[in-house]
Amino acid sequence: xxxxxxxxxxxxxxxxxxxxxxxxxxxxxxxxxxxxxxxxxxxxxxxxxxxxxxxxxxxxxxxxxxxxxxxxxxxxxxxxxxxxxxxxxxxxxxxxxxxxxxxxxxxxxxxxxxxxxxxxxxxxxxxxxxxxxxxxxxxxxxxxxxxxxxxxxxxxxxxxxxxxxxxxxxxxxxxxxxxxxxxxxxxxxxxxxxxxxxxxxxxxxxxxxxxxxxxxxxxxxxxxxxxxxxxxxxxxxxxxxxxxxxxxxxxxxxxxxxxxxxxxxxxxxxxxxxxxxxxxxxxxxxxxxxxxxxxxxxxxxxxxxxxxxxxxxxxxxxxxxxxxxxxxxxxxxxxxxxxxxxxxxxxxxxxxxxxxxxxxxxxxxxxxxxxxxxxxxxxxxxxxxxxxxxxxxxxxxxxxxxxxxxxxxxxxxxxxxxxxxxxxxxxx
Amino acid sequence: xxxxxxxxxxxxxxxxxxxxxxxxxxxxxxxxxxxxxxxxxxxxxxxxxxxxxxxxxxxxxxxxxxxxxxxxxxxxxxxxxxxxxxxxxxxxxxxxxxxxxxxxxxxxxxxxxxxxxxxxxxxxxxxxxxxxxxxxxxxxxxxxxxxxxxxxxxxxxxxxxxxxxxxxxxxxxxxxxxxxxxxxxxxxxxxxxxxxxxxxxxxxxxxxxxxxxxxxxxxxxxxxxxxxxxxxxxxxxxxxxxxxxxxxxxxxxxxxxxxxxxxxxxxxxxxxxxxxxxxxxxxxxxxxxxxxxxxxxxxxxxxxxxxxxxxxxxxxxxxxxxxxxxxxxxxxxxxxxxxxxxxxxxxxxxxxxxxxxxxxxxxxxxxxxxxxxxxxxxxxxxxxxxxxxxxxxxxxxxxxxxxxxxxxxxxxxxxxxxxxxxxxxxxx
Numbered sequence: 001x002x003x004x005x006x007x008x009x010x011x012x013x014x015x016x017x018x019x020x021x022x023x024x025x026x027x028x029x030x031x032x033x034x035x036x037x038x039x040x041x042x043x044x045x046x047x048x049x050x051x052x053x054x055x056x057x058x059x060x061x062x063x064x065x066x067x068x069x070x071x072x073x074x075x076x077x078x079x080x081x082x083x084x085x086x087x088x089x090x091x092x093x094x095x096x097x098x099x100x101x102x103x104x105x106x107x108x109x110x111x112x113x114x115x116x117x118x119x120x121x122x123x124x125x126x127x128x129x130x131x132x133x134x135x136x137x138x139x140x141x142x143x144x145x146x147x148x149x150x151x152x153x154x155x156x157x158x159x160x161x162x163x164x165x166x167x168x169x170x171x172x173x174x175x176x177x178x179x180x181x182x183x184x185x186x187x188x189x190x191x192x193x194x195x196x197x198x199x200x201x202x203x204x205x206x207x208x209x210x211x212x213x214x215x216x217x218x219x220x221x222x223x224x225x226x227x228x229x230x231x232x233x234x235x236x237x238x239x240x241x242x243x244x245x246x247x248x249x250x251x252x253x254x255x256x257x258x259x260x261x262x263x264x265x266x267x268x269x270x271x272x273x274x275x276x277x278x279x280x281x282x283x284x285x286x287x288x289x290x291x292x293x294x295x296x297x298x299x300x301x302x303x304x305x306x307x308x309x310x311x312x313x314x315x316x317x318x319x320x321x322x323x324x325x326x327x328x329x330x331x332x333x334x335x336x337x338x339x340x341x342x343x344x345x346x347x348x349x350x351x352x353x354x355x356x357x358x359x360x361x362x363x364x365x366x367x368x369x370x371x372x373x374x375x376x377x378x379x380x381x382x383x384x385x386x387x388x389x390x391x392x393x394x395x396x397x398x399x400x401x402x403x404x405x406x407x408x409x410x411x412x413x414x415x416x417x418x419x420x421x422x423x424x425x426x427x428x
Numbered sequence: 429x430x431x432x433x434x435x436x437x438x439x440x441x442x443x444x445x446x447x448x449x450x451x452x453x454x455x456x457x458x459x460x461x462x463x464x465x466x467x468x469x470x471x472x473x474x475x476x477x478x479x480x481x482x483x484x485x486x487x488x489x490x491x492x493x494x495x496x497x498x499x500x501x502x503x504x505x506x507x508x509x510x511x512x513x514x515x516x517x518x519x520x521x522x523x524x525x526x527x528x529x530x531x532x533x534x535x536x537x538x539x540x541x542x543x544x545x546x547x548x549x550x551x552x553x554x555x556x557x558x559x560x561x562x563x564x565x566x567x568x569x570x571x572x573x574x575x576x577x578x579x580x581x582x583x584x585x586x587x588x589x590x591x592x593x594x595x596x597x598x599x600x601x602x603x604x605x606x607x608x609x610x611x612x613x614x615x616x617x618x619x620x621x622x623x624x625x626x627x628x629x630x631x632x633x634x635x636x637x638x639x640x641x642x643x644x645x646x647x648x649x650x651x652x653x654x655x656x657x658x659x660x661x662x663x664x665x666x667x668x669x670x671x672x673x674x675x676x677x678x679x680x681x682x683x684x685x686x687x688x689x690x691x692x693x694x695x696x697x698x699x700x701x702x703x704x705x706x707x708x709x710x711x712x713x714x715x716x717x718x719x720x721x722x723x724x725x726x727x728x729x730x731x732x733x734x735x736x737x738x739x740x741x742x743x744x745x746x747x748x749x750x751x752x753x754x755x756x757x758x759x760x761x762x763x764x765x766x767x768x769x770x771x772x773x774x775x776x777x778x779x780x781x782x783x784x785x786x787x788x789x790x791x792x793x794x795x796x797x798x799x800x801x802x803x804x805x806x807x808x809x810x811x812x813x814x815x816x817x818x819x820x821x822x823x824x825x826x827x828x829x830x831x832x833x834x835x836x837x838x839x840x841x842x843x844x845x846x847x848x849x850x851x852x853x854x855x856x
Contacts, residue, residue, distance in 0.1 A: 040505065040508035040509045043509050044509065074528070077468065077532060078531075078532065078535060080468035081468045081471050081472060081532045081535050081536050082532070082535030082536050082538065082539045083539050084535065084538045084539050085535050085538075086534070086535065086538050088545070088546075089531045089532075089534040089535045089538070089546055090531070090535070092527060092530065092531035092534075092546045092548075093527075093528055093531035093532060093535075096524040096525075096527045096528045096531075097524075099520060099521075099523075099524045099527070100502070100521055100524045102520065103506075103517045103518070103520035103521035103524075104505060104506065104509045104510070104517075104521060106514070106517040106520075107506060107509050107510030107512065107513050107514065107517045107518070107521075108509050108510050110510065110512045110513075110514050110517070111510045111511050111512050117516070118516075118517055118520050120520075120597070123595065167551065167572075169548070
């Protein structure tokens, strides 16, 4: 599609219905950050990639987040200076990282003869609430970005930031630049939003575990949201939800090889739909088991409300069948939340009549993800059979319409992943 | 003076007429930067100093510039990324340094229970022209700063920055934070503007050269502007001129010992006025001599216009008496400009009929500075006698109403300084 020829909403949907590979885009939002812009050389490489697209006639809007580990470094500096670290000041501090990366990318573009202008979140028109360090976007008024685009320039927007009604600087939180990029793509009605990372796309499983892992040309939003694979690109959940709600087409790809990555699109009834999309191992969680819990209403509620109030991120929850009026409850939390979760669980143990609390870090979760699963009841059975054939014991099971997860011993994670990748014919 | 009890303009003048040591201030602008806020420990020390003033009931406004050598680091990063380095983007990059330091100081204040809010140049109301990397302040609308003050809070303003009419971020240039502080002090009608540095004030000479060098409790603006001593605090020229024009009282003091420093004030007729205030050695310049120059109008103009166009910072200029229609011109430039100055001088040598150009780095300039000099013609004579008594040859002489500078061999700089410091009775 020639540059400048914008497409209407309905065309837009037809466009995303086409075979992805053949869609050429006129207006694309590209997000770079972290390792992709970690040093001067990387920044120049990113600028050269943008130059190529600009030369092809694409209209490109960049969203840049902080260089390398700069956000961590700024947080460490704050911790060294202050115990209180008020949110307003923390946001003023952290957003300096994006601002810096943004200006550097702009300079590199100028060197290559690509006209570009940097914009802070405020200049780009990102109005947010005043919930510092985790602000929500209320409105985007991208007049300056649009003017730059119309003038044939490349707007370079500082990610994860905006300005509150009181005109204070706000930070959208870690990973907020993905949200900035998706929200901007939606507001500008871009044809695609490209999230550049250090992996080349979404694979059928972790390539480090299975040599024959295959890169997926596309997956659905639901599938991406179910994925928790190590080594699998994880755009910030918020950004994926925004993209899904507004039908923004995401392209997850590499800022190092520049090859085509994986498109994340609305599930199309027409789309050829394999039963299983991927096998995703995850060894980053701890299993907590509460034994001898009184089997009466409100018990689970009391426990998980307390955990939620403490900000503990509970993933799987399984309650075993009740015996003699008592039962066991098991759940998983990120290893980093394990200690907090244990303490809280102990603190309510008496109230809920629990006789014991056990935390087990040596577990792994292996998940099958695939939208096709919904209409294929046999999948769970095949998964359990495959694991048992390999003498791998299943300790917990939880399912969603498009995911089945089994908790097993961590030492069996690779074997289970390889066995399932093969059993469901995912190899290249 | 009790907090909040603001003083009128006329009182203000009387106030600055009082013996400095007894003036207690109600509203003071304090500027910190560089080594004073180089790391977390220094930032906490600065915050504790501010806490003490705030506890005394002073109203304090802080102006903060970048930590340690951060501005240099950002410029190095820009150079590594880009050859063009457009001013708009350079300003976006560099101002991130002040922003960062500003937020950190605020956090440290919160830890000590001092309510404080950081403000970018834009938030503090600094409107500038769009002359990027060297912007001039057009107007200051410090409504937010005033509101914070009125609420008993400490406004912490990012130095050396503002926003242009196009709402682009602008940088006032190196040393611009001094200008931010002085301009803000004038706008807020502050009782004083304290510029904190790593030296404890202005001395009668370089303490490293003369053990008995004495710290001056106060000097006049004219005297400060004439000072070029190594190890003598050098507030940005612009800021001193602004302070002089608007009668802002400057206090140059140490952010390490916190002792009383040196006040820079309007020359008060009443003020006891020693003839000589200080002896200032300076070994940082190169002497360039152009020989056999045609002694006709326009020759000097042609040479120094070319040097000015090249941004060469010429200091002393001496033209010797003419002989047979030809003459010699000597001038001094910073060692860093010496090569450029030589090239340019050679390039115009033919036009001006010069027969030779010689650059000499092994010189030093020793200057006497003192407002009292104006009415004491004997000073020059005493200076020349003192130097000759020590067999120190004088190669160039230049004078201003309140300064006499002699260029001598660099190896004699210390001896000359010690001899003059003694001859004019400056020792403590």
